Amino acid sequence: MGGSPFGRLPDRVRPHAARPRRAGAVRGVLEPPPDRLTATPAPDGPAADTVERPSAEEDAVRRRNLLTGALAAGATAVVGVAPAGAASGHFDPAAALEDALFRLPSAAPVPLARLAEQAAAARSDFCAARYTSLGRALPGLLAAASATRDASSGRAREQASTALARAYVLAAELALKQHNDAAWVAADRALTAARASGHPVPIGESSRVLAITMRRSGRSPAAVRLLTQEAADLDAGQSPTGAVRTTLMLTAAYTAATSRDRTTALGLLDEAQEEAARRPEVPGLFTVDASRTQVEVYRIGVFNALGTPDEGVQVAARLSIDRMPTAERRARAWTDTARMWHALGDQPQTFAALRRVEQEAPQEVRRPALRALTADLLYTSARVPGVREFAARTGGLPG
Known part of the structure; x- marks a missing residue:
């Protein structure tokens, strides 16, 4: 694809002025906010994982x-x-x-x-x-x-x-x-x-986690600006930086989705998918990966965040979660699948996905977000066998 890798995004997320760029920067992405983060921001809203919205x-x-x-x-x-x-x-x-x-x-x-x-x-x-x-x-x-x-x-x-x-x-x-x-x-x-x-890969990795904290405090538009700017400064032609660039776009896509910006979210997601398809999968990123399977997992999360979980059902059906490289990422994929089924009102499927999370990573299922989802299953009209025992085992029973 020629031109900017974000060329399909709507005009409202395109830059309005050029800025000096590091070597390998890509044209046509957002300018950083005027108050570029240089100190620890103080949260002023509800904190919302690594890719998830609060309930x-x-x-x-x-x-x-x-x-x-x-x-x-x-x-x-x-x-x-x-x-x-x-x-x-x-x-x-x-x-x-x-x-x-x-x-x-x-x-x-x-x-x-x-x-x-x-x-x-x-x-x-x-x-x-x-x-x-x-x-x-x-x-x-x-x-x-x-x-x-x-x-x-x-x-x-x-x-x-x-x-x-x-x-x-x-x-x-x-x-x-x-x-x-x-x-x-x-x-x-x-x-x-x-x-x-001075190295671009750790800069990209660090920008990603900072943007997640911004999103959870209700600053999704600013987080998208940070992520896309950092992505533009990375050389897509190099394997390590190109892979980190893909992860930044995936996080930006989910972040845009949390504020129901469908056009931006799907545009960034498609760009990330094209980048992942252009090069061999690169193992060894520090906490996440930039594989095509990872793009599909994010796609489910984006649809969940946009309030259209039904669009993720076919994506989930073709996922090969067992092939993902780490227990943390596999548990993350099953978590997004559980949220999808929960939003669709299918409690048995929700519970089945939660049990897969526990099989992959027992400590993952004890996180606050998953304990809350487990507790919610206890109060649905449809009784799902085994939920109460699961909740007692994983800390999901109300205290």
Whole structure:
């Protein structure tokens, strides 16, 4: 396709002025907002995963006051203690992380090879949906990466900054899954560290998680601008940057859908699909992948967000979820499928999809959003055998 990769978007999302671009930037995307984010924004609306919209039930589960929590904990990192709420069954793997973001544990610099190993282990925990383990590991990883970056210079400092950015990306991803407002802090710090590294891939990864926090606070249009601008600055011809570019467009498509902007959402989704089809699948992106299957999963989520879940039924029928590379992504796909069936009023299919989430990733199904969906199944007119036992096992029973 010639011209801008966003060339089919409506005029209202096209740029009105040119701006200086990094090498490899693509013409014809949105200008950044005048107040380009340079500091941690303060949320001013309801927080809404990693690609999902909030429900009334979720609000009661997930509302936390970040500052109050920090003061209560004395802003002191405590690693290895039981997660908050563990006694009641509503544990929060991000609880210790929340404290650590205000005051990292003491740490000495480590060799870059060891830092890379620690970051890879944390990424493995995320991809396997071992969120409790990840929450315990992240404060130490963040502290080690920060100390190593501060003690380094030149190329070594760039590498340490990349490791630090990706550690904060994981922190933001974990906080987002738990609907914890610490995601704001982690995402902003991720982008700061990524820009200091000078490498486009971590910048794109960090921009994605920051945009998700913006969307959840009701800033979907600004989040779409951030995502499309960062996508334009990435070279689509290179495998790593082209793959990250695809993930940015997918997140932008879902973000536009949450504000019911169908034209923009479907336009971005189609662009992402064309990019994914133009090149071989690239494994090894840090938290998500840019495969054609991933595009289809996002398509279901977009239709759910647009309020037309029936359009996702045929997409779900042709999905090969079992072939997706990580437990976290497979669980994510089954989650969107569960939401689709729930919106269509098919409670047995909803429950079947939730059980697949649990099979793939037991800790995923204990997230606030899925506990809320499980609890909702308990009060439907159609009685689904096994739901109450499932809810008791996964923390979905009202407390």
